[in-house]
Amino acid sequence: MAWSWHIFFTYLLDPTFARAALVTLAIAAVAQAIGVAIGLVLALFSLSHLAVLRWLAAAYIWLWRGTPPLIQLVLLYFGLPQLGIRLGVLEAGLIGLGCYSASYIAEIIRAGVQSIDAGQTAAARSIGFSRLGTLRWIILPQAVRVILPPFGNEFASMMRSTSLLSVISFEELLRVTTLAINDTFRPIELYSVAACYYLLLYTSWTLIQQRLEGAAAFGAVRRPQSLSIIPDPA
Amino acid sequence: MSSSMRGVIAALLVCSSAVLACAQDGKLPADALITPGKIQFAADFAAAPNQFLKPDGSKDGLDVDMCGGVAAKMKLDIDWTNLSFPGLVPGLQGKRYDALCTAIFITPQRLEVMNMIPYVQWGEGLMVPAGTPLGIACPFKLGDDGSYSACFDKLAGRTVAVAAAGTTNKNLKAQSDRMAAKGLASIDIRAFDTNSDAIQALESGQADAAYLNDPQAHFYMTAHPGKYRMAFENNKANRLAIATLKDDLPLAVAIKAALDAMKADGSYQAIIRKWGLAEVSDFSLAAAP
Numbered sequence: 001m002a003w004s005w006h007i008f009f010t011y012l013l014d015p016t017f018a019r020a021a022l023v024t025l026a027i028a029a030v031a032q033a034i035g036v037a038i039g040l041v042l043a044l045f046s047l048s049h050l051a052v053l054r055w056l057a058a059a060y061i062w063l064w065r066g067t068p069p070l071i072q073l074v075l076l077y078f079g080l081p082q083l084g085i086r087l088g089v090l091e092a093g094l095i096g097l098g099c100y101s102a103s104y105i106a107e108i109i110r111a112g113v114q115s116i117d118a119g120q121t122a123a124a125r126s127i128g129f130s131r132l133g134t135l136r137w138i139i140l141p142q143a144v145r146v147i148l149p150p151f152g153n154e155f156a157s158m159m160r161s162t163s164l165l166s167v168i169s170f171e172e173l174l175r176v177t178t179l180a181i182n183d184t185f186r187p188i189e190l191y192s193v194a195a196c197y198y199l200l201l202y203t204s205w206t207l208i209q210q211r212l213e214g215a216a217a218f219g220a221v222r223r224p225q226s227l228s229i230i231p232d233p234a
Numbered sequence: 235m236s237s238s239m240r241g242v243i244a245a246l247l248v249c250s251s252a253v254l255a256c257a258q259d260g261k262l263p264a265d266a267l268i269t270p271g272k273i274q275f276a277a278d279f280a281a282a283p284n285q286f287l288k289p290d291g292s293k294d295g296l297d298v299d300m301c302g303g304v305a306a307k308m309k310l311d312i313d314w315t316n317l318s319f320p321g322l323v324p325g326l327q328g329k330r331y332d333a334l335c336t337a338i339f340i341t342p343q344r345l346e347v348m349n350m351i352p353y354v355q356w357g358e359g360l361m362v363p364a365g366t367p368l369g370i371a372c373p374f375k376l377g378d379d380g381s382y383s384a385c386f387d388k389l390a391g392r393t394v395a396v397a398a399a400g401t402t403n404k405n406l407k408a409q410s411d412r413m414a415a416k417g418l419a420s421i422d423i424r425a426f427d428t429n430s431d432a433i434q435a436l437e438s439g440q441a442d443a444a445y446l447n448d449p450q451a452h453f454y455m456t457a458h459p460g461k462y463r464m465a466f467e468n469n470k471a472n473r474l475a476i477a478t479l480k481d482d483l484p485l486a487v488a489i490k491a492a493l494d495a496m497k498a499d500g501s502y503q504a505i506i507r508k509w510g511l512a513e514v515s516d517f518s519l520a521a522a523p
Contacts, residue, residue, distance in 0.1 A: 078431075081438040089424065089440075166398075169424040169435070175398065178320045179425075182399045185347045187324035 008189040011180060012196060020176040021197040027093065027172060028159045028201075034098025035158070039105025044135075046110045057106065064103035070164050072096045077168040093165040097158065104154055112147035113139055145216045152209035159201050173197055262308075266485045267332050269313075273305050276315040276322055277336035280428040283453040283509055284337035284474075287316075296449075296509040300353060301335035301476065303501055307492035318427055320399040323347065326479055333485065334477040337447060339401045349486035350475035352514045353493055354506065358402050359467030360385070360394075361436065361451040362443045368392065369443070369465025376468050383412070385466045391419035395432035395441035398425035405470050406445050436462075449511055473514055486519055493517045 045057035077092040116139050124134040166175035177194040181187045277285045285295035305312035315331050340350045362368045372385035386409040396403045403425050410421040426432045429450050435441040448467045455462050478486045496502040506513050
C-alpha cells in the first residue's frame, strides 16, 4: 500500500470534499455565533451582583465543561426524544456545539472584562454612564483586545470539534472522508486530504484573526497605513 | 453467485511456487504473525450478535466462538482488538493485528486489499416498529435481489438509519439513487458509526426504520420482543469473511485449514447452530483475479 499521489490529488480536488469543508466551516461559524451569544449572557451573569445569577452561570459552565461534547451530542440527539423533544441532526449539532463552546466563551469574556482596571468603571459611572452603558462603551471595547486571542483559539478548536457531528449521522468533512475510505481503503491518502482541508480552514481563520487583533489594537479608528510612521505592533 | 461478485474467482488455493512462504505441512512461516505464538484478531464489538461485550465486560458472540476455535486448532494464544468498524481495515493495513474476525462482507473492493475466507452468510433487512405499516406487503422473493425494489420504493422520503461503513449503507444508497432516477423521492439516509447507534436512532424516533444485517436485527428483536418486526429480510445475501492482508496469504491458508478441521469435528456446525446463522458450503479463499 505505497502512498499514491494520484489518489491524494483526485480526492483533494473532489468537489464532495470541498463542499464538506464548506459545510464544516458554516457549522462552525453558526455554532460559534450561538456560543458567543450564550457566552456573553453567561459572562454578564458571572459578573452580576446577584448571587443567583452567578450561581446559574457557574452551574451551566460546570455542566458543559465537565462533560465530553460527544456525550452532549448523543444525549441531545438520542436522549431528548424520550422527553418528547425531537431535535433534527443539524439542530442537535448546532445547539450541542454552541452550548459547549458558550461555557468556554463565557470564561474568556469574564476574564477579559475583569482584566480592565476597576478605575475605568468608577470613572465611567462618575460621569453618568449606566452600568450597561459602562460595559458597552468603556469596558468591552478595551476587553476585546484581551478576549480576541483566546476567542480565536476557541473558534479554531470549534472547526475541529465539528468532526464529532459524524456520530449523530451528520455528513461533515470527517464523515465524508470515512465514507470515501470505505470505498477505496486508502486511509492514509484520504485522511491526509481531510487534514489539508482542516489546515486550510485553520490558516484562513488565523489570517482573519490577525486582522481583527490588529484592528482591536488600534481601536476603532483606522489611520491610513501609508502615513503611519509607527510600525505595526507585532 | 451474485452479479456483484462477478470477476471474483473463488478458488481453493494450493501451495505453489508462487507462494514461497507457504510450507507444505500447513505450518505457519516464522514471520506470519506479528507476535509468534499468538494470533491477534480485530473486531468491532458494537455488533451483536457477531461480537459484543457482555455487561461484565467479557467478550461474546459468533466471532468470539468461531475465531476462538480457529486459534485453538492452530494451537495459538488469541488476542482481540476492539475497534470501531471504519478503523478495522486501516488498522490491518497498518499491521496493528494479524486478521479481522468481525462482521465483514466480501466485496470486490475489499478483495483488492485482503484475502477473505468465507465462513458464514446472511442478508440485509429492514427493521420497523411493530405497529407501522411501513414496508408491509412488499413482494420480495428470497434470493432474488431485484424483487426487493418495490420494498425500497415504499421508503421514498422516509428516514432510514444505517451503519455508515458497512455494505448496508452502500446498498441502501444505491436503492435511493435508483429511486431518485425513477422520479421518486430519495430515502433520507442517516448513517451512524455503528449498528447500535442506527438502532438507537430508531428507538428514539429519529428514524422511521433501520436497515441492518439480518442477525443483528433478529438479535435485537429477541432481546426486545414485540417492539419491532422485519418488513423484509435476506436482501443481498452475502458471505462474511475472516480477512488477512493480501501479503499474509500463508496465514489465510492456515486459518482456512483450521476452519476445515472445525467442520470435520462438528464444532463449526455447533457454533453456527448456537447463533442461528447459515453455513457456507466451503471455506475457499475468495481471491481477486
